[in-house]
Amino acid sequence: MxxxxxxxxxxxxxxxxxxxxxxxxxxxxxxxxxxxxxxxxxxxxxxxxxxxxxxxxxxxxxxxxxxxxxxxxxxxxxxxxxxxxxxxxxxxxxxxxxxxxxxxxxxxxxxxxxxxxxxxxxxxxxxxxxxxxxxxxxxxxxxxxxxxxxxxxxxxxxxxxxxxxxxxxxxxxxxxxxxxxxxxxxxxxxxxxxxxxxxxxxxxxxxxxxxxxxxxxxxxxxxxxxxxxxxxxxxxxxxxxxxxxxxxxxxxxxxxxxxxYWQFGDYLAIGAGAHGKVTRPDGVYRFQKTRLPKDYLAKVPAEHLQLKRIEESELPFEFMMNALRLNNGVDTKLYSERTGLSVEHLNGLLDSLRQRHLMVEDISRIACTEQGHIFLNSVLEEFL
Missing domain, CATH: 3.20.20.70 (Aldolase class I)
Structure with a gap:
């Protein structure tokens, strides 16, 4: 990575x-x-x-x-x-x-x-x-x-x-x-x-x-x-x-x-039950806050934070789960920029999805076809 x-x-x-x-x-x-x-x-x-x-x-x-x-x-x-x-x-x-x-x-x-x-x-x-x-x-x-x-x-x-x-x-x-x-x-x-x-x-x-x-x-x-x-x-x-x-x-x-969100950007989060995502040089992390308002108000701020690193093996699915919701998808280079992973490791899977007309032929973009959007859940499962 x-x-x-x-x-x-x-x-x-x-x-x-x-x-x-x-x-x-x-x-x-x-x-x-x-x-x-x-x-x-x-x-x-x-x-x-x-x-x-x-x-x-x-x-x-x-x-x-x-x-x-x-x-x-x-x-x-x-x-x-x-x-x-x-x-x-x-x-x-x-x-x-x-x-x-x-x-x-x-x-x-x-x-x-x-x-x-x-x-x-x-x-x-x-x-x-x-x-x-x-x-x-x-x-x-x-x-x-x-x-x-x-x-x-x-x-x-x-x-x-x-x-x-x-x-x-x-x-x-x-x-x-x-x-x-x-x-x-x-x-x-x-x-x-x-x-x-x-x-x-x-x-x-x-x-x-x-x-x-x-x-x-x-x-x-x-x-x-x-x-x-x-x-x-x-x-x-x-x-x-x-x-x-x-x-x-x-x-x-x-x-x-x-x-x-859909381009796998970062977001800070404040408030009861709020979820956030941050990128550090060593990886991508998620965090969430205490859910109940009375508990949120009762705790000091530092106690709210539960930081969890997204495992490298989970990043392809996490990225695609967001990016493929967009009808035009995202620029392919965004994958490496936002995950730290080489897109080359996905080339075999992406080629297979393109051959099945589930993803667009343009290799400069990661995007579903109209058919791919109809079966979006099935497409996403391939990245698990």
């Missing part, structure tokens, strides 16, 4: 806000309901201060690099106030600077009890908003355990535009309980017509440790799911959206933060 050069690799920052108004039955994320659906100012300030102390322990991981992008996920990050974020960004940038054009994304829910005025978030430095709409059908939203309605969602998108946001992602799920083709397509239509510049469109999956796993809902038949996927993709392409990753569609710039 060759020595790695972290200076060549962008480093992003993930911030986890672990609270929600209510836990959704399909959700397996690290999220926890807050009493009365609103964080107290005292708890918000305690958590924000803990994030700053946490960040101080990761200065060495940055290795002189400025922060390339920031993503604030959850939970419901918009439960935190706009002034809280303004204070947080000031503190963080005093520890590790942000790049001048740093993309800062906030996940927000459409419910009015879950956010400050959107203009406040823009003023705080957040320049990209991701709205967790999931569906514009009120009945489907009720089944998903969401507390907003169709009207709330449309109203929220309007408020985001009025606030001055230029980059607006709308999260939508399809394959919802008893959802028809027409209903799924209508969700996409409403997102497009109301000015989404980026759409994350993915199929509902039933995950272990969720309410839906214990009490399985009635999902659409496979034939309906196939029709939704096919006609939904056709519609988005006709509207000028580009499908640059398995579930990501854009009319604007791609998400810089997610692109860094």
């Amino acid at each position: 060759a020595e790695l050069n972290p200076a060549l690799i962008p480093v992003s920052l993930y911030i986890h806000m672990p609270w929600c108004v209510r836990k959704c039955p399909y959700c397996d994320f690290n999220s926890h309901a807050v009493p009365e659906g609103k964080l107290s100012l005292e708890l918000e300030q305690e958590y924000l201060h803990a994030l700053v102390e946490d960040f101080k322990t990761q200065v060495d991981f940055a290795q002189g690099r400025a922060i390339h992008s920031v993503f604030i996920g959850g939970g419901t990050p918009s439960l935190i106030s706009a002034p809280g974020y303004q204070w947080l960004f000031t503190q963080l940038q005093a520890i590790i600077p942000f790049e001048a054009d740093c993309e800062i994304t906030l996940e927000a829910n459409p419910g009015t009890v879950e956010h400050d005025p959107f203009a406040g978030y823009l003023a705080a430095g957040i320049n990209r908003l991701s709205l967790g709409v999931q569906s514009f059908n009120t009945e489907h939203l009720k089944r998903l355990g969401r507390i907003h309605s169709n009207e709330d969602a449309l109203f929220a998108i309007g408020l985001v535009h009025e606030a001055g946001f230029q980059r607006i992602n709308v999260d939508l799920m399809h394959g919802l309980p008893e959802q028809t083709l027409e209903q799924a397509l209508n969700d996409l239509k409403l997102a497009v017509e109301h000015g989404a510049t980026h759409i994350s469109w993915y199929q509902l999956t039933i995950e272990p440790n969720t309410v839906f796993f214990r009490t399985q809902p009635v999902l659409p038949l496979d034939e309906v799911l196939e029709d939704i996927q096919e006609q939904g993709e056709r519609y988005l392409k006709a509207q000028g959206f580009v499908n640059y990753e398995v579930s990501a569609w854009r009319k604007e710039l791609p998400s810089a933060h997610n692109l860094n």
